[in-house]
Amino acid sequence: MTKKILTEHINVPGIDTFDVYRQQGGYTAVEKALKTMTPDEIVEEVKKAGVRGRGGAGFPMGMKWSYLAKPEGVPRYLVCNADESEPGTFKDHYLMKHIPHLLIEGMIVSSFALGANKSFIYVRGELMYVIRILEKAIAEAKAKGFLGKNILGSGYDLELVVQPGGGAYICGEETALLESLEGKRGNPRNKPPFPAVKGLYQCPTVVNNVESIATTSWIINNGGDAYAAIGVGRSTGTKLISASGHMRKPGVYEIELGLPVEDFIYADEWCGGIRPGHKFKALVAGGSSVPILPANLALTLANGEKRLMSYESLSDGGFATGTMLGSGGFILFDETSCIVRNTWNFSRFYHHESCGQCSPCREGTGWMEKVLHRIEHGHGHQHDIDLLVDVSKKIEGNTICPLGDAAAWPVASAIRHFRDEFQWHIDHPTEATQPGAVYRGEMALV
Amino acid sequence: MTTESTIQFTPERLAEAKEIIARYPEGRQKSALLPLLHLMQEQEGWTSTEGMDYIARMLDIQPIEVYEVATFYTMYHVQPVGKHVIEYCRTGPCCLMGGDDVLAHLKQRLSIETGQTTVDGQFTLKEVECLAACGMGPVFQVREQYYTHLTNDRVDEIIDELSKQA
Amino acid sequence: MEDTKPQLLTVTIDGIAVEVEPGTTILQAARKIGPDVAPPAMCYYQPLKGSGGKCRACLVRVAAGSAKDPRPMPKLVASCLTAVQDGMVVENTTNPQVIDARNGIVEFLLLNHPLDCPVCDQAGECDLQNFAFDHGKATTRYEEDRRTFEKKDIGPYIQLHMTRCILCYRCVYTADQITEKRVHGVLGRGDASEIGTYIEKAIDNDFSGNVIDVCPVGALTDKTYRFKNRVWFTKPVDAHRNCPTCSGKVTLWYRGDEVIRVTARKNEWNEVTEFICNTCRFETKKTSDWIIEGPTKVSRSSVISANKYRADLEKPSFGKRLAAAEYKPIHDERDMSQLNIQQLPPERFAKTLPSAVEPEP
Numbered sequence: 001m002t003k004k005i006l007t008e009h010i011n012v013p014g015i016d017t018f019d020v021y022r023q024q025g026g027y028t029a030v031e032k033a034l035k036t037m038t039p040d041e042i043v044e045e046v047k048k049a050g051v052r053g054r055g056g057a058g059f060p061m062g063m064k065w066s067y068l069a070k071p072e073g074v075p076r077y078l079v080c081n082a083d084e085s086e087p088g089t090f091k092d093h094y095l096m097k098h099i100p101h102l103l104i105e106g107m108i109v110s111s112f113a114l115g116a117n118k119s120f121i122y123v124r125g126e127l128m129y130v131i132r133i134l135e136k137a138i139a140e141a142k143a144k145g146f147l148g149k150n151i152l153g154s155g156y157d158l159e160l161v162v163q164p165g166g167g168a169y170i171c172g173e174e175t176a177l178l179e180s181l182e183g184k185r186g187n188p189r190n191k192p193p194f195p196a197v198k199g200l201y202q203c204p205t206v207v208n209n210v211e212s213i214a215t216t217s218w219i220i221n222n223g224g225d226a227y228a229a230i231g232v233g234r235s236t237g238t239k240l241i242s243a244s245g246h247m248r249k250p251g252v253y254e255i256e257l258g259l260p261v262e263d264f265i266y267a268d269e270w271c272g273g274i275r276p277g278h279k280f281k282a283l284v285a286g287g288s289s290v291p292i293l294p295a296n297l298a299l300t301l302a303n304g305e306k307r308l309m310s311y312e313s314l315s316d317g318g319f320a321t322g323t324m325l326g327s328g329g330f331i332l333f334d335e336t337s338c339i340v341r342n343t344w345n346f347s348r349f350y351h352h353e354s355c356g357q358c359s360p361c362r363e364g365t366g367w368m369e370k371v372l373h374r375i376e377h378g379h380g381h382q383h384d385i386d387l388l389v390d391v392s393k394k395i396e397g398n399t400i401c402p403l404g405d406a407a408a409w410p411v412a413s414a415i416r417h418f419r420d421e422f423q424w425h426i427d428h429p430t431e432a433t434q435p436g437a438v439y440r441g442e443m444a445l446v
Numbered sequence: 447m448t449t450e451s452t453i454q455f456t457p458e459r460l461a462e463a464k465e466i467i468a469r470y471p472e473g474r475q476k477s478a479l480l481p482l483l484h485l486m487q488e489q490e491g492w493t494s495t496e497g498m499d500y501i502a503r504m505l506d507i508q509p510i511e512v513y514e515v516a517t518f519y520t521m522y523h524v525q526p527v528g529k530h531v532i533e534y535c536r537t538g539p540c541c542l543m544g545g546d547d548v549l550a551h552l553k554q555r556l557s558i559e560t561g562q563t564t565v566d567g568q569f570t571l572k573e574v575e576c577l578a579a580c581g582m583g584p585v586f587q588v589r590e591q592y593y594t595h596l597t598n599d600r601v602d603e604i605i606d607e608l609s610k611q612a
Numbered sequence: 613m614e615d616t617k618p619q620l621l622t623v624t625i626d627g628i629a630v631e632v633e634p635g636t637t638i639l640q641a642a643r644k645i646g647p648d649v650a651p652p653a654m655c656y657y658q659p660l661k662g663s664g665g666k667c668r669a670c671l672v673r674v675a676a677g678s679a680k681d682p683r684p685m686p687k688l689v690a691s692c693l694t695a696v697q698d699g700m701v702v703e704n705t706t707n708p709q710v711i712d713a714r715n716g717i718v719e720f721l722l723l724n725h726p727l728d729c730p731v732c733d734q735a736g737e738c739d740l741q742n743f744a745f746d747h748g749k750a751t752t753r754y755e756e757d758r759r760t761f762e763k764k765d766i767g768p769y770i771q772l773h774m775t776r777c778i779l780c781y782r783c784v785y786t787a788d789q790i791t792e793k794r795v796h797g798v799l800g801r802g803d804a805s806e807i808g809t810y811i812e813k814a815i816d817n818d819f820s821g822n823v824i825d826v827c828p829v830g831a832l833t834d835k836t837y838r839f840k841n842r843v844w845f846t847k848p849v850d851a852h853r854n855c856p857t858c859s860g861k862v863t864l865w866y867r868g869d870e871v872i873r874v875t876a877r878k879n880e881w882n883e884v885t886e887f888i889c890n891t892c893r894f895e896t897k898k899t900s901d902w903i904i905e906g907p908t909k910v911s912r913s914s915v916i917s918a919n920k921y922r923a924d925l926e927k928p929s930f931g932k933r934l935a936a937a938e939y940k941p942i943h944d945e946r947d948m949s950q951l952n953i954q955q956l957p958p959e960r961f962a963k964t965l966p967s968a969v970e971p972e973p
Contacts, residue, residue, distance in 0.1 A: 013606050047466070072561060075471070084578045085575070085576055085578060086576070087537045087539060087575070087576040088537050088538070088539050088576075089578065090579050090582075092578070093578045093579065118471070125480070125484060125519070125521045126577055126578070128589075129590045129591070129592075132590075161469045163477075163480070163482055164484055165480065165519070166480045166484075166515070166516075166518070166520075166521050166522060167519045167520035168518065168520065169522035169575065169576070170522075180480065181481060182474070182476060182477055183476035183478065183479035183507075184476075184511075184514075184515065185478045185503075185515055185518040186518060201471065201474055242537040242580060243542075243581060244580035244583065245539055245580075250582070251581050263531060288537075288538060329540065329580070331542070331580070333542065337542060342538050342541070342542075345536075345538045345541055346537075346538055349537055349575050376575065400459060436463040
């Protein structure tokens with residue numbers, strides 16, 4: 001069994017209630033932090049832990065905290081990003097639903113560290129039932145004196161507000177989230193200024209993912225060094241992986257970073273292998289926006305070593321032969337999956353979710369979707385593949401926020417690794433548009 | 447020059463609305479816009495212009511600020527909808543689990559296409575993007591309820607169940 | 613003695629150094645050097661707070677961040693919003709990556725644009741036309757249906773053509789900052805976003821007409837001038853009057869003896885210098901209403917000033933670009949301008965533009 005930090009008690013009956021969570025050692029981090037530590041000491045522990053942003057960007061959380069501006073007389077805010085919408089990712093949903101107090105405890109500790117007296121949890125509106133779970137848990141914590149005025153007699157005040165989104169993937173981008181929280185359209189802001197300087201209501205703000213904030217309780221209780229001892233290299237700690245697609249056991253798994261991809265897929269403790277009778281064709285390792293990899297590259301690096309579930313190993317080889325850990329949305333494709341169809345599907349997603357503010361993304365995502373739709377439906381032209389590559393290049397890096405990159409990478413990588421499959425769709429439109437038709441040409445299935 | 451609205455919150459919802467508005471710092475009451483729109487839609491079933499104008503007055507903002515927001519986010523139904531709105535996930539991971547086939551069955555069962563409402567006004571079918579339940583696909587949502595691991599049979603059961611609700 | 617003036621920063625743009633005050637953006641610094649170096653701006657509008665960053669036409673490469681930290685910036689940056697640092701080195705037209713990105717932006721902006729310049733009142737003073745002329749191609753790679761919108765009536769003065777809109781948000785900022793209250797905004801999301809009032813409503817208050825002047829394209833045009841003439845046949849004259857609502861300083865556009873349009877005055881960057889009221893703009897069209905100052909010096913790049921297009925045709929690159937363009941059938945009946953172009957054989961272009969083609973070596 002690997003180390004469990006977040007999900008150790010997740011199967012304890014009644015863990016969603018304050019009392020059971022407390023019996024399992026919950027809220028000790030709040031006691032320790034508020035009674036024995038200064039905010040700076042907490043930031044220092046989180047820095048030592050080396051925990052990297054779990055929402056997808058992988059930016060070191062302690063570093064992000066230390067950038068927070070602290071002008072006199074200006075409130076500071078902590079906002080938890082629970083807008084989980086990246087296709088393939090459902091870990092925050094799982095965590096908040098089953099063990100809401102873990103997030104609340106983390107919010108209290110983190111808010112104290114940052115000097116925030118009002119903190120927000122921005123949850124995607126579709127998860128209204130999870131919002132109600134969180135609100136109930138907050139009321140419980142407040143009744144027990146862990147929220148509100150003068151928490152545990154420490155003199156520290158904190159209000160937690162759960163804010164529902166309205167249905168927009170883009171609000172997972174931190175500045176779009178802040179706009180949405182201010183009651184506006186979810187248009188990402190131009191940066192700089194970064195939220196650490198001008199965030200919510202133009203005040204210094206830290207935005208962190210649910211899973212990132214949830215780690216802080218353990219870090220306070222056990223120390224940053226203990227956390228950093230888990231994992232591999234700069235990929236410290238554990239990571240929740242949302243596993244979906246053609247595997248025996250889809251679900252959310254907490255793994256120690258550094259676990260070989262092969263073990264994660266095939267061992268019974270995790271995905272339990274490809275669904276019976278089928279072969280492994282491709283992998284999206286970190287949510288729909290990261291580059292897709294064919295099976296052989298997913299399992300091994302270019303030098304023949306095993307690929308590991310870590311930030312560094314997954315991105316080994318750059319985009320030529322690597323991908324990214326992203327948010328840990330692990331989508332597995334077997335040989336029955338059509339890469340062209342899936343690429344079109346993801347492309348449709350980004351087209352649908354583009355906020356429409358900047359021209360490359362607004363126009364480019366729609367263009368790519370339409371071309372992919374044509375290819376998938378038997379109306380592709382010879383020049384379409386190169387066109388897609390070119391359009392994706394003209395979007396990538398030229399947009400206000402990373403949604404442009406997120407839309408470009410899946411298309412560019414699918415063509416990079418599965419170009420023959422696209423060509424087959426163009427060359428054999430009748431065959432390719434039969435129900436269930438999949439390219440059966442030469443490719444490395446595992 | 448907003449329309450004189452006939453729509454307003456019920457006393458319980460009005461109290462909740464006031465509690466929501468009070469959550470935000472002084473002068474930042476616009477932050478309550480998304481939650482209030484949810485509250486209004488929960489009450490009325492959809493998000494009408496009258497409802498939006500009412501919220502605009504309540505938050506002391508221009509009606510256009512509400513329209514801009516309501517049309518940006520996909521959860522607000524700015525057209526009348528049926529009693530049960532089925533929001534069906536059409537994104538990759540659900541499709542890998544047979545989401546397309548189940549959707550086709552659902553359409554056949556309800557005799558409607560995406561975006562339409564059944565003649566009896568019971569069901570509206572919408573396709574939505576990822577609902578963050580990929581490991582449990584195919585998935586759809588009706589109001590706050592997630593229905594997971596959908597199959598054709600399961601869809602039939604759910605529709606039967608929902609049809610019986612008064 | 614201490615100098616109380618703020619320390620000036622030196623920034624080098626396309627090899628030309630310029631000194632500017634702290635807080636100046638790259639775009640403003642480039643404008644200080646001159647029009648040849650200034651990046652195009654489709655959404656940024658200096659008089660409007662918060663504008664910019666959206667169209668991405670002004671992307672530039674920062675080859676060195678500052679004297680202190682001379683590392684290049686990893687991505688192209690929006691020059692309209694990026695403040696200069698002392699010792700910053702910027703590449704605008706001298707960088708192929710920038711030119712490539714800009715070509716891409718034009719292509720994106722034109723994908724769904726109706727290309728109805730022949731019937732568009734903005735033609736001749738259209739930022740998109742100019743931008744496309746500098747960075748566009750003669751053909752399109754887009755084969756899909758173009759986006760259309762339901763026609764919306766927004767009142768007696770302003771005509772909305774949503775298909776031409778590039779979603780720069782300038783009119784939204786104008787309504788927010790210049791008029792009493794805003795009744796229009798951006799509705800919907802992504803490429804289905806549109807400018808509108810949501811419910812049928814006239815955009816009508818004292819300063820609403822200014823949205824016409826700030827619109828970079830023909831999406832918002834003057835209904836009282838609609839189809840009356842082409843701008844290049846009209847003569848701009850500066851005039852003023854004693855107006856109780858605004859400064860009363862305007863430009864009158866004459867056709868013969870008749871004032872057929874009134875606009876605010878614009879600077880060389882096509883930006884309004886003083887916003888004017890609707891009475892001046894729409895209701896005051898007799899010469900006797902005005903005190904005439906004299907012909908307007910139009911310094912901005914447009915067909916009415918520098919004979920821009922003819923001048924540019926003499927550049928060898930233009931004819932080459934046309935002659936080298938691939939002509940492929942476009943099955944879009946609505947798109948007459950494109951059809952006309954593609955039906956002409958390439959040699960026809962060479963013949964029409966003899967001076968534009970470089971002789972074969």
